[in-house]
Amino acid sequence: MATLTIKNLVKSYPAKKRERNTVLNNIDLTLANNEFVSIVGSSGCGKSTLLSIAAGLEEFDSGDVLVDGNPIQGPGIDRGVVFQSYTLLPWLTARQNIEFALKAAGYNSSESSDRAQQHLELVKLGNAADKWPAELSGGMKQRVAIARALSYRPKILLMDEPFGALDAMTRQQMQQLLLEVWEKHRLTVMFVTHDIEEAVFLSDRIVIMKPGAIDETLDVNLERPRPISITRSDAFAELQQHVYDRISQPLEMV
Structure with a gap:
């Protein structure tokens, strides 16, 4: 990479x-x-x-x-970055948190949706895509944060x-x-x-x-x-x- x-x-x-x-x-x-x-x-x-x-x-x-x-x-x-704090937006679902980052990086809506789901499945949260951060455990929140960091395919x-x-x-x-x-x-x-x-x-x-x-x-x-x-x-x-x-x-x- x-x-x-x-x-x-x-x-x-x-x-x-x-x-x-x-x-x-x-x-x-x-x-x-x-x-x-x-x-x-x-x-x-x-x-x-x-x-x-x-x-x-x-x-x-x-x-x-x-x-x-x-x-x-x-x-x-x-460069993808993951911190100790989960830094998820509470008014967005798990999928929407990832889509938000992808759109900010220049991906269109269709690409953002596909990549978000793909990376939630990568961290074994495919079935939690529509859950709000308040509904997720600490480990699940951090998995969403990792999926988000990986979703735009960083080198590092x-x-x-x-x-x-x-x-x-x-x-x-x-x-x-x-x-x-x-x-x-x-x-x-x-x-x-x-x-x-x-x-x-x-x-x-x-x-x-x-x-x-x-x-x-x-x-x-x-x-x-x-x-x-x-x-x-x-x-x-x-x-x-x-x-x-x-x-x-x-x-x-x-």
Whole structure:
């Protein structure tokens, strides 16, 4: 599908006690075509800011953010975005929420209707197309949000703690569904999470951040497709412990 390249990225905000508070300092990161990469780190390390910049939702001080070698120019349909909050319009049905996004992206009514239904079926919600958001569970709402993000066929999927508000069982089901969709469509995925087990289960690679910088990049050499039983393996436990130990180390402020 696509390669996402981030070069020498610097992002800062105004601060009271000093001129600028640097939250990302010379970040270099490349997501290869069809790669699933998770970003983990302590709260405030800059992982969500990094994703927002990749989505074109935040400006940055210097550096480059490229999709297939082309600089991003704000948000675009080459990148689908899913947040922790469901961001569904309550006055529209599940299908209409997806159609609304498609029409905004330039698709006509017929194409929007067809794509909306197709992608609801992809996330196993074909029978819930005419339900209102208030009638959907948290997991179902997030499945609609994922269907919406995928409906205009983005090259890259950016996900910021999309399962953080879900209960443990629903979260596990959503992880398995996401892998099923990813393995079918082979998207390039940037996935921000605070859940280490989730990162290991989903990813080809894990980027471990410390405040403002990348501390380590870890390859996840586990079989695919991944059954849920793999989370009980020694190899999985070793990877999980390694990431936990890196995040738990005392960190210096940028």
